[in-house]
Amino acid sequence: MAKVFLDAGHGGKDPGALGNGLQEKDIALSVTLKVGNILANHGVTVGYSRTTDIFLELADRATRANNFGANVFVSVHCNAFSDTSAKGVETYSYPGSTTGANLSKSIQNNIIASGAYTVNRGTKTADFAVLRLTNMPAALVELAFITNAQDAAILISRQNDLAVAVSKGILNYLGIPYQGGGSTIYRVQVGAFSVKANADNLANELRGKGYSPIVVTVGGLYKVQVGAFSIRSNAEALANELKAKGYDAMIVTA
Numbered sequence: 001m002a003k004v005f006l007d008a009g010h011g012g013k014d015p016g017a018l019g020n021g022l023q024e025k026d027i028a029l030s031v032t033l034k035v036g037n038i039l040a041n042h043g044v045t046v047g048y049s050r051t052t053d054i055f056l057e058l059a060d061r062a063t064r065a066n067n068f069g070a071n072v073f074v075s076v077h078c079n080a081f082s083d084t085s086a087k088g089v090e091t092y093s094y095p096g097s098t099t100g101a102n103l104s105k106s107i108q109n110n111i112i113a114s115g116a117y118t119v120n121r122g123t124k125t126a127d128f129a130v131l132r133l134t135n136m137p138a139a140l141v142e143l144a145f146i147t148n149a150q151d152a153a154i155l156i157s158r159q160n161d162l163a164v165a166v167s168k169g170i171l172n173y174l175g176i177p178y179q180g181g182g183s184t185i186y187r188v189q190v191g192a193f194s195v196k197a198n199a200d201n202l203a204n205e206l207r208g209k210g211y212s213p214i215v216v217t218v219g220g221l222y223k224v225q226v227g228a229f230s231i232r233s234n235a236e237a238l239a240n241e242l243k244a245k246g247y248d249a250m251i252v253t254a
């Protein structure tokens with residue numbers, strides 16, 4: 001079973017690069033979580049340096065990846081430059097690491113194939129701390145320039161394409177066939193209420209049975225949803241499991 005450690009750049013007090021109303025830490029986290037979801041749906045065990053908006057030192061990120069025993073480490077960032085005309089995608093590996101270079105090429109090539117980029121800046125090497133301190137094949141992808149308007153539009157509207165491309169790059173490197181999914185997220189809905197307390201009660205009941213439900217508000221209703229899958233059959237399996245336990249489970253897309 002392959003293990004991949006995903007590192008969403010920056011976080012918490014460190015917003016990373018800023019531009020076009022965006023913060024690098026938010027884009028990095030959003031794309032990283034989508035990548036993790038796609039990888040998990042391909043049977044990959046995924047570890048994260050962060051899944052929320054928290055600050056972590058660079059060395060801490062590498063230590064967590066090493067302790068996780070990851071086969072692959074990928075850090076997700078956005079680029080920035082004082083000249084706002086600078087744009088495009090580039091992927092880094094550690095100087096002298098052949099496996100890292102292969103991983104970064106696989107990610108870069110899949111982003112180019114996706115079309116979700118403006119300029120192919122190619123693969124490069126750099127002595128970045130997270131690449132130096134991790135003891136497995138490692139790559140750091142700079143998805144696009146947050147400081148460029150055209151690139152910022154990609155970072156806003158094509159996150160699913162970027163996530164699929166990064167995932168394909170990782171899966172190709174690991175020799176795992178890509179099975180689709182990722183642009184649509186399937187969730188299992190087990191109830192919709194006009195009174196929030198009723199939704200909270202159901203969510204608590206599900207938590208007590210080992211599930212991780214969320215309550216979302218849509219159209220004035222409080223909806224209780226479990227799971228988030230990029231492959232529909234995985235959502236169906238969970239829906240069937242919940243139906244067998246007496247819940248009125250249905251699949252919704254988000």
Ligand SMILES: [Zn+2]
Nearest residue numbers: 009016077078
């Ligand atoms: Zn960064």
